[in-house]
Amino acid sequence: MSDYLIEARGLSKHFPIRDGLFGRSTGQVRAVDGVDLAIRPGTIFGLVGESGSGKTTVGRTLLGLQPKSAGEIRFRGRDLATLSKPELRALRPRLQLVFQDPYGSLNPRIPVGEAIGEALLEHGLSSRDELRERVLEVMAVCGLAPYHYGRYPHEFSGGQRQRVGIARALALQPDFIVADEPVSALDVSIQAQIINLFAELRERHGTTILFISHDLAVVEHLCDDIAVMYLGKIVETGPRDALFGQPRHPYTRALFSAVPVADPDARRERIVLQGEPPSPAAPPSGCRFHTRCPQASDRCRDEEPTMRPLDGTHRVACHFA
């Protein structure tokens, strides 16, 4: 048994770029390229990155919703690739996903009580008689009232819908939840409610969560361990305190300094990165960040840095860190 609930090693996901009349593959987008992750049970792991960094793809590949191109995923120490179809299906309810868009992720024609409970019935995790009880219980955990049971998604606000989405995942008592930008579509005051809900899930139910977000302030507040992604690769990872206390990768530092702080006097030293992230279909040679890096040298252009441990689990992929 390993110390980690879920581990990914060398995880890659390449999407072919199809072109022309016959859909010939003319290249590939390396959305995720050799990612190593290890998540301790009962913790929230933050995966941070900008759009196009591949963070969503990591989450979906971990859940087996997209086949991986290379690498291995271990759940409780077992390689998922070695599992049979029925074993995988039995595993399905243990691994859940919370979506970003609280509007598109609920079927408009299904009352929320049914949406939360249907998978319980399907997997034989609850009898028909106790179903309502079980659903109301998990709804209460997520801050939904019993009278919400028979209502339809369009009768809810965005924040409430997100609660329904979380309740739906939680009803199956999963070991692992991937939460893909679960608060970024919500208003600020509602975001705080949902963030607190995730913190409660960890503390009361010991749920392990991969929290994917572009919002560093939220990630710092909520997560125990953090990984920063840039163009399909993890550039720095480590425990929260190490990462936020001493960010070592220039990208991590720039990212941290770019977050606007709600304090007009906090004029910190700001690193404004030049230019835009390159396309993942044609990533730069060497270190993928060298085109925007303030410290880039010739070595960065030619040689790709490998992940080096700094202290404990804090690791960074930079020649100069």
Next chain:
Amino acid sequence: MKLLEFDQLSVAFDTEAGTVRAVQDVSFDVAAGEVLGVVGESGCGKSVSALALMGLLPRPAARIAGSAIRFGGRSLLDLPADELRQLRGNEIAMIFQEPMSALNPVLSIGEQLCEPLIAHRRLTPRAAWAQAEALIARVGIARPAEIARAFPHQLSGGMLQRVMIAMAISCAPRLLIADEPTTALDVTIQAQILELLRELRREQQMAMLLITHDLGVIAELADRVAVMYAGRVVEQGPVRELFRNPRHPYTRGLLASRPVPGRRLARLAAIPGQVPDPLSLPPGCAFAARCPERRTDCEQRRPALRRLDADHRVACFAAEGVSA
């Protein structure tokens, strides 16, 4: 004299389900060269106020009541359509959250930049094109000649927002309305755009109405802030005063509900409950149901926006009681 004044503006929409009071008795002003941040959550009326100012609200669905919106002393609400059009894009410019949908997909960037220059500045096409390239360079895009010939779908979101800003400043407006200008952008790109806006403002002495839900963006850019909730301004004041000494429980709630880097709390101080349904706003203070400092009469009586000191106003009985 103030450059822009909102005087008791109210906007209501008649919908199938009833009347939505989107904006009620909103008054604020912007002095020349000043940045006023309007902050609030979705549906609080901040964008509707801006659209009313631009004369872009759909009529007759939207009913505008109240006295006036004055720009440079002229009342915009009574201005004939063609004079308003002259003002738009020339003296008042606007940038949006989604630059992609604000640009025409079949025209090149350069052509779209030339249009206002030819219409408002009466430049020749050749001069306008040269000016367009200069503007593209001005907003920090490399290889301006190449980008001028590109089409919107070929550029990234950050580049498009720069193009939008170039278009907005092309006629050296006195007022720029920025409606969630960085919300759709990545953090590192957001930092670039904020930097650019700050620079432009310093350089061109341009006033700005900055509409956002992000208090961080406000703190970076604004001189004064108006906080809106359920269609009304609940607190207004200079940015430092408002962040140091927030008086309305909603403003405090907003500030407390965002995690602050470095300050680790077990729980965020979330504001409980939901924004009230705009179709049936309560008779009293709209925030009362979620307010930790609620008093007995808050749900019946509505507090007016009252001056606390110098330029700090708040609409709350509890805050008044403390200062009295």
Next chain:
Amino acid sequence: MTTLILRLFGQRRRAEQLAGRLAHAHSPLAEALRRLARNRLAMAAALFLALLVLLCLIGPYFSPWRNDATDALMINRPPSASHWLGTDFLGRDVLTRLLMAGRISLTVGFASVVLSVAVGYTLGALAGYLGGVVDLAVMLLADLLMTLPSLPLLIIMGAVLSELKVPPDYRIYLVMVILSLIGWPTLARLIRGQVLSLRERDFMLATEVLGLSTRRRLFRHLLPNTVPLLIVVATMGVANAILNEAYLSYLGLGVVPPTPSWGNMMDTANSLIDFQRRPWLWMPPGLAIFATVIAINLLGDGLRDALDPKMKP
């Protein structure tokens, strides 16, 4: 129905109370019906169609004339107290025939749509859900049928029927089959498109994450979301089928006398004398077709507005 009538007579509040009591749930369908009930034009159309169906069904029983009773002494009489819409060249009562013809035309229209929905919906949904070879085959067939010009096709098939000497009583069934053959490809295409776009929605990915069975994903999640589109398209399809039946029967290739249909009743307009002097022979069926098609289309528009798949928050 009561709500409907109250609404039309402007008794909004009464109607709303009634509707409020009837609607327990706020399901999207119930909300759509409520929206539809607020659309006066669509409601008037629905009321008209309901009255028309009722009239065609029970009207003939109250008529003193049998639809095929000829009367040599009462040929081509203009409307009078005993024959409200006059008589035709065999002395048959035009009103009675009109109502009988309504039964036939409406049945043909309705039944052919049911048939084409059965074929088109199944094939379209299968093509969209399964994709691959099935999709390719179904769409190839549908495209083939859609490229054939429908009117010449109808005429040829009608002529073949006439050659085969099919008894008039059976002909209407064959007409239904022919009409549905022409109708299904449009429907299949629309449903396929809808299924394809629904498959990409997050809530369908969610059913995969939850590990729901294929059956439940298909019948509880995917297909119910195609129902609004189906209702609208099928409604409009009835109007189309009624028109097509009228073309065919007018040309003598669809429903043939003595079985009356609105289409074959109009063929009296072929004679110049009848056309000029005896408008009671062809005006009533013409107006019946016109009004029915317009009413169905208005109802269809109303349904489309009410069922707008973009669920309003």
